Amino acid sequence: MHFNPNVCATAAFLALSAGTAFAEGELKLYHWFDYIPQELLDQFAAEYDVTVTMDTFDSNEAMLATLKAGKLGDYDVAFPSDYMVEIMANEGMLDTFERTELTNFENIMPQWIDVSFDPGRNSSIPYQWGSTNFAVNNAAYSGDVNTTSILFDPPEELRGQINVLDSQGELLALASMHLSIPQCTSDREQLQALNDLVQAARENWASFGSDIAKDSLVSGDALVSMIYSGQAAKARAEGADISYAFPSEGYVLFADSAVLLADAPNRDNAILFMNFLLEPENAAAVSNFAQYGSSIIGAHEFLTEELRNSPELNPPSNATGRFVQACVEDVQVVYDTIWTNLKE
Amino acid sequence: MAGPQLKSTDTDNSNYAGLGPWLLLPSWLVIGFFLVLPVGLMLIYSFLTKEFRGGVVWDFSPAAYDQFFFDRGLFGDSAPTIELTYISIFWRSIWQAAVATILCLLIGFPTAWFIATKTGSNRTIWLFLITIPYWVNLLIRTISMKFLIRDNGPLNELLLSIGLISEPIHMINTNFAVQLGLFYSYLPFMVLPIYASVERYNFALSEAAADLYATKWVTLTKIILPVVKPGVIAGCILVFVPSLGAFLAPDLLGGAKNFMIGSLIEEQFKGNAGNWPFGAAASMILLSMVLVILTIYARQQVKAGDR
Known part of the structure; x- marks a missing residue:
């Protein structure tokens, strides 16, 4: 049913070029939209004589x-968020590597190695971390933005002017925090309340x-938008007069990883690329482009002054960030119904 | 259909005798590969069971159709009631597609008439102008439309600057925007078939009608419309059917909030909920609906042909 000419072409090419010093050939990335500078891809392509192609997605679930x-x-490397790394690993979609394969592995900050979603980092390396909240147009609203009520019980002047992410995990996580109920709760009353809340907010x-x-x-199509922290920083840089919120009820924290996919057609190049991403200078280049935090030792000194001091990367101490949780099947079925x- | 024609060829040229079925092979392959196989797969998938986190399990069940027609509550264990969600999505889509078709007809018919009444090279230029925007991908045209109609976009700026309105008209993420997107996407599909039939219209008939004291309205309804009717109907089908399944306009211009059939189906395969059997079932229901409409039309054509 599934036929991919690219894979065959790559295989043939690799067979022909076997024996050369560098892993020439291709690298196929499946990445978030707007999350890596083209120059960095070009630099990798030139350095290792590899053709890099990239497709993009706009949510972990997609x-x-x-x-x-x-x-x-079809792809070698993908970039899922925390909870999705775990899901993909459980689905058998990830390949593993040895630490020795990545000469730059020791550049990873120790606290980002033993993470809950991939203890010891056998399939993934940290890519970027940030938060998923919302930003509010300052001209339209002058009250306190640091509350999830902005999304779920908005003040009069913001109603009907709100864009939310088309992303079940993050939206329902924020909604759960608004209701002070645990994520992935199996309590029927709480799930019903969650459904009622988002239905009414809709x-x-x-x-x-x-x-x-x-x-x-930026365009003013919406006065409030749920948004990833780096995208909020970019929106401000593009002239939007907005405040990025860290709701006191809690906020969504994410840690994106680069993962080695199972059945990667160009595994060698994937390893080379992941090692390349662990170079402090390259990690910083991603941060400076995407406006998120880096988990690589030594990247800090390459960050722009603006990024180091950006409000998005310096959350207030009274707000708590939580990762999105992967729900068990029984709860996920209800989540899917709520979403539908x-x-x- | 092709059978009788082939026989006549056989008698004309005995070189092809007995080769008939083989000569038809390419068409059968095309039909089999591009029509029967995908639709068959869709039918099968619509009766499979959804796997946790996307994909399917090979357990046959009518669950997808059950989900379409029956509401069993948030936890799936309440007494079933009629599910109105999806029926209303279908109804909304039919309504939107019908309005888009009528709008296209109202604008498309005079346009086609205008072009058909031009002389030789002028006609080519006008036809050329109609097709130029369609050299660009539909996605890009839809996004451009979004830029045009947003609150601080050129359209609102223009209306503001000439003083027609004092506040920007909010069009983005409304049903109006979706309607506009559909109308814009499919207008040429209305113009071109109507043009083709108007082109063959003998304008002396209009003159004759006028000589016989027919009013313009009578000329239009009794003389012109019957002649160009096939073009009008072809245009209506070509606009209505793709509008029914459109997902770019509702996604980009309507804010992906109020689903149309196309976006509902897309969401099942690409989106968060990921439910292939349900997406396949919704597609089968849509396909059956379109088939019924087209069959009714075809039967009426046959009846009209008999008269």
Whole structure:
């Protein structure tokens, strides 16, 4: 059913070029939109004589769906968030590597090695970390933005002007924090309350979109948008007068990783690329572009002054960040129903 | 259909005798590969069971159709009631597609008429102008439309500057925007078939009607419309059917909040919920609906042909 000419072409090419010193050939990335500078890809391509191609996705779930739909085996490296690394590992979608394969492995900050979603880092390396909250147009609203009520019980002037991310995990995590209920709760009353909350809030939302979040704030299509911290910083740099919120009820923290995919057609190049990403200078280049934090020792000194002091990377001490949790199947089924009801 | 024609060829040229079925092989391959196989796969998948986190398990069940027609509550164990969500999505899509078709007809018919009444080279230029925007990908045209109609976009700026409005009209993420997107996407599919039939219209008939004291309205309804009807109907089908399944306009211009059939189906394969059997079932229901509409039309054509 699934036929991929690229894989065959790559295989043939690799067979022909076997014996040369460098791993010439191809590297196929499956990445978030707007998350890596093209120059860095070009630099890697030139340094290792590799043709780099990249497709993009706009939510962890969309990436998982695409890979499950038969695209696994087309890509070498993907960039899931924390909870999704665990899900992909459990689905058998990740390959493992030895630490010795990555000469730069020791550049990873120790606290980012023994992470809950990939203890010891057998399939993944840290890429970037940040938060998923929302940003509010300062001209439209002058009250306190640091509350999830902005999304779920918005003040009059913001109603109908809100874009939320088209991303189930993050939206329902924030909604759970708003209700002070645990994520992935199996309590029926709490799940019902979660459903009622987002159903009622939906009336005040104008659109669902992830890749439009930054643009909608810059253009004024939306006065509030749920947004990734780095995209908020970019929106401000592009002229949007916005405040990025760290709700006191809690906020979503994410740590994205670069993972080695199972059945990677160019495993050698994937390892080379992951090692390349662990160079402090390259990690900093990603941070300076994407405006997120780096987990690589030595990257700090290459960061721009602006990024080091950006409000998005310096959350207030009274707010607590939490990772999105991967729910068990029984709860996930209800989550899916809530989501489907929401997006009728 | 092709059978009788082939026989007549056989008698004309005995070189091909007995080769008929083999000569048809390419068409059968194309139909089999591009129509029967995908639709068959869709039918099978619509009866499979959803796997946790996307994909399917090979257990046959009507669960996807059950989900479409019955509401069993948030936890799936309440007494089933009729599910209105998806029926209303279908109804909304039909309504939007119908309005888009009528709008395209209202604008497309005079346009086609205008072009068909031009002389030789002028006609080519006008036809050329109609097709130029369609050299650009639909996605890009839809995004451009979004830029045009946003609150501080050129359209609002223009209306503000000439004083027609005092506050920007909010169009983005509304049903109006979706409607506009559909209308814009499919207009040429209305113009071109109508043009093709108007082009063949003998304008002396209009003159004759006028000589016989027919009013312009009577000329239009009794003389012109019957002649160009096939073009109008072809245009309506070509606009209605793709509008029904459109997902770019509702996604980009409507904010992906109010689903149309196309976006509902897309979400099942690419989105967060990832439910292939349900997406396949919704596609089968859509396909059956379109088939019924087209069959009714075809039967009416046959009846009209008999008269």
